[in-house]
Amino acid sequence: MDKKKRRLVSRTIILLLLGAALVFALYTNFTKEKNESLRKGSDAPNFVLTDMEGKEHMLSDYKGKGVFLNFWGTYCKPCEYEMPYMESQYKNYKDQGVEILAVNVGESDYAVNNFIAKHNLTFPVMIDNGSKVENAYRVDILPVTFLIDKKGEVVDIITGALTEESIQKHMERIKP
Template sequence: MDKKQRRLIMRTSILVLLGAALVFSLYANFTKEKVAAVQKGEMARDFVLTDMDGNTHKLSDYKGQGVFLNFWGTWCKPCEYEMPYMDKQYQKYKDQGVQILAVNVGESNYSVKKFVEKHYLTFPIMIDKNKQVQTAYKIDPLPVTFLIDKNGKIIDKLTGSLSEESIQKHMERIKP
């Protein structure tokens, strides 16, 4: 076999591999499940996550209470800004039937634990390790907060950092 034939075989092989990769990519894209973003007025999508203390939280278990569902990351400065305000309002509203569930989007236990300790946070913080909840709620960018009423219905979706005053107003909106 001469040099030209080997080069032709090599180029043909590479071309076949690239074609196969393209076909697979198109197939994967067209067959993947399309998840619509959660909308105001819809029922909140249920999930089960474990918090930093090892306690399991199922969203539907909070029926009858208002839920301030917050998605966040330790690297997100707007998230860091609102966390102390959320904790202060949590202390005020947790006995009035309003809960905060904070879902970290897939970071390590170590970085989340350090963040929680730094800010003295007391509300339940869970890590969405495989990003299933983030995908179910179509979260991007951070922070995003869903206000869920006592019946499990989403009454609002808030994007961006919240002031302490606005957090308090939103807690009042979902108080049973």
């Protein structure tokens, strides 16, 4: 009887271990693709970039504030579409503790400066030369916006053009 019990226990342990290995294999394989993009709820990777006025911005310095982190390119139509709305909402929310950081995907100073002048942008715009920040955020499609709350956590990731209304809603979500 004792022997039987021991056998049951050892079988259970072996089966559990093997089952765990199988689940692990499935899990890592499934998350492999999701790992390719950042997930909601994870910590926003820190970065430091210099804006077109020469001011350095480090993401971790904005702890306690909400950050509307937008990746864009001058050649991307929907990016251009949402820029004026971001500008007008920036004026509303900058005093309420939400910052906009607009990261260009490694174009020339010339192209970015021209773009800023064309749309009269006042929020910090920075160029990610060498695509390092882009890689850290695993940016695939433009435009993409990462909503980062005061704790530095990614609340949501939105791809595609935003309307003024939806920008305002998103600003409310990350307002400290």
